[in-house]
Every structure is written in C-alpha cells, then in structure tokens.
Amino acid sequence: MLIQQFFEPISSTYTYLLFCSASRHAALIDPVISQTDVYIEAIKTQQLELKYILETHLHADHITGASELRSITGAQLCIHQNSHVTCADVLIQDNDILHLGQHQIYILHTPGHTNACVCFYIHGAVFTGDALLINGCGRTDFQQGCAANLYDSVHNKLFTLPEETVVYPAHDYHGLKASTIGLEKKNNIRLGQGKTKAEFITIMQQLNLPYPKLIDQALPANQQCGRIEV
Ligand SMILES: [Fe+2]
Structure with a gap:
C-alpha cells in the first residue's frame, strides 16, 4: 500500500491517500473541503x-470534503455507526475489514475523543484520527468524549499493535508527520510513560481548553457529510 500525506494549515489537519499500486484502487482518510482540488489532482495524476x-x-x-468528493468520484463514504449520520454509504463497526485491491484496511473502534472514533489499520501503519496524536491525544470534553474510554481504546487497541507500526495522526500542531506505536508508548506525555488511567483522567480534567472555535459550523455541516447550505 502506498501512502500520500496532505496538510491543511488552518485546522492543522492531515489527510491521507492510500492506494494499491497494482489495482490503483484508493481510499482517502479525513478530507478537508477546501482541499478537494488538491486530492482530485493527486488521484488523476496517479491514475487512481x-x-x-x-x-x-x-x-x-x-x-469534511466527503460529500463533494463522493459526487465527483462515486466513492463510498464510510463512517462509524455511532456518528448517526444518514448521508454515509457504509456505517462501519469494530473489526470490519475493507478491501483495497490486494490490501485490507482493518477498522478499530477507538471511542474516547468521541464515541464514534475509529482508527484504520493496514499492515505496518495505523491512522489514528484524534484518538492518538504525536505526544498527545484529542480532547475528551465534547461529542460523548470520555477520558476513561480513550485510555482503554489506546491501551487495548493501539498500544497492542506491533511497536514498529507507523502512527499517522489526524493533526499535528508542531510540524511532526508521523510516529510509531513504540515511540508513543515510551514518550507520549498523556498516554505513554506508564501513565495510569487515573493519571490520564486527571490530566484531561485539568486541560481547561477553550470552546472549540469552529464546532458550531463544522458539526452541523459534517452531520450532512460536508454539504453546506447556500
Ligand atoms: Fe476531532
């Protein structure tokens, strides 16, 4: 499987294009609507x-750029069933497997940042969304977030993957592009370094983060798969 990483600077979001070099079948993880042209160009250039x-x-x-990209490409839009969106093509669940040419994408349900978070595992790499960031993790105070659940998700489903598995997060705010499971177990200041669940819950309770700037625009739009009312 080949992987191309894109960065959207306003929300510091990473988007990933995965493809099978033999079949040219591709998947796009977490597209941002403003970058649709960039993804389409990459898909066309590489004949995917x-x-x-x-x-x-x-x-x-x-x-999300999901709705716009679906209408251009005919791709199937997949999101976890707990998101309760009615515009998806596939409501995915824990342990589901998607086939991409000769490769498999394994779905790991990893609630905690939200109750509808999943990670996508392929041989040698895992796309962790906001469940596990490089030396951090997503907040747990909105969208049915729960610090105890996030600790269990990361420790039981991500930290049990092979240590050399490359970690590709949904965001990084310091210019870092990837990590590994081994490095995060060792270094992650919130979830690694042998931190207990109680210590993690305390850390998350004491973050005192501001109200998310774009939540009131982004969530309603994303519940419609990124269709914006005009
Ligand atoms: Fe998030």
Whole structure:
C-alpha cells in the first residue's frame, strides 16, 4: 500500500491517500473541503480510482470534503455507526475489514475523543484520527468524549499493535508527520510513560481548553457529510 500525506494549515489537519499500486484502487482518510482540488489532482495524476472516503470521526474543527468528493468520484463514504449520520454509504463497526485491491484496511473502534472514533489499520501503519496524536491525544470534553474510554481504546487497541507500526495522526500542531506505536508508548506525555488511567483522567480534567472555535459550523455541516447550505 502506498501512502500520500496532505496538510491543511488552518485546522492543522492531515489527510491521507492510500492506494494499491497494482489495482490503483484508493481510499482517502479525513478530507478537508477546501482541499478537494488538491486530492482530485493527486488521484488523476496517479491514475487512481477512489473507492472509499473514510472518516476517523465526525470532525468539529473543519468541514469534511466527503460529500463533494463522493459526487465527483462515486466513492463510498464510510463512517462509524455511532456518528448517526444518514448521508454515509457504509456505517462501519469494530473489526470490519475493507478491501483495497490486494490490501485490507482493518477498522478499530477507538471511542474516547468521541464515541464514534475509529482508527484504520493496514499492515505496518495505523491512522489514528484524534484518538492518538504525536505526544498527545484529542480532547475528551465534547461529542460523548470520555477520558476513561480513550485510555482503554489506546491501551487495548493501539498500544497492542506491533511497536514498529507507523502512527499517522489526524493533526499535528508542531510540524511532526508521523510516529510509531513504540515511540508513543515510551514518550507520549498523556498516554505513554506508564501513565495510569487515573493519571490520564486527571490530566484531561485539568486541560481547561477553550470552546472549540469552529464546532458550531463544522458539526452541523459534517452531520450532512460536508454539504453546506447556500
Ligand atoms: Fe476531532
């Protein structure tokens, strides 16, 4: 599987284009609506057929490009069933497997940042959304977030993957592009370094984060798969 990483600077979002070099079948993880032309150009240049648009969760910080990309490419839009959106093509669940040419994409339900978060695991890499960031994690105070659940998700489903598995997060705010499971277990200041669940819950309770800037625009739009009313 080949991987191309894109960065959207306003929300510091990473989007990933995965494709099978033999079949040219592709999947796009967490597209941002303002970058649609960039993704379409990459798909055309590399002569890919977009099969899936995958959301790690219902985003609160940017509007998804899912609906627009689906109408251009005919790809199937996949999001976890707990998101309760009615505009998806596939409501995915824990342990589901999507096939991309010769490759498999394994769905890991990892609630905690939201109750509809999933990670996408392929051989050698995992796309962690906001469940696990490089030396951090997503907040747990909105969208049915729960610090205890996030701790369990990360420790039981992500930290049990092979240590060399590359971690591709949905965001980074310091210019870092990837990590590994081994590095996050060792270094992650919130979830690694042997932190207990109680310590993690305390850390998350004491973050005192401001109200998310774009949540009131992004969530309603993303519940419509990124269709914006005009
Ligand atoms: Fe998020």
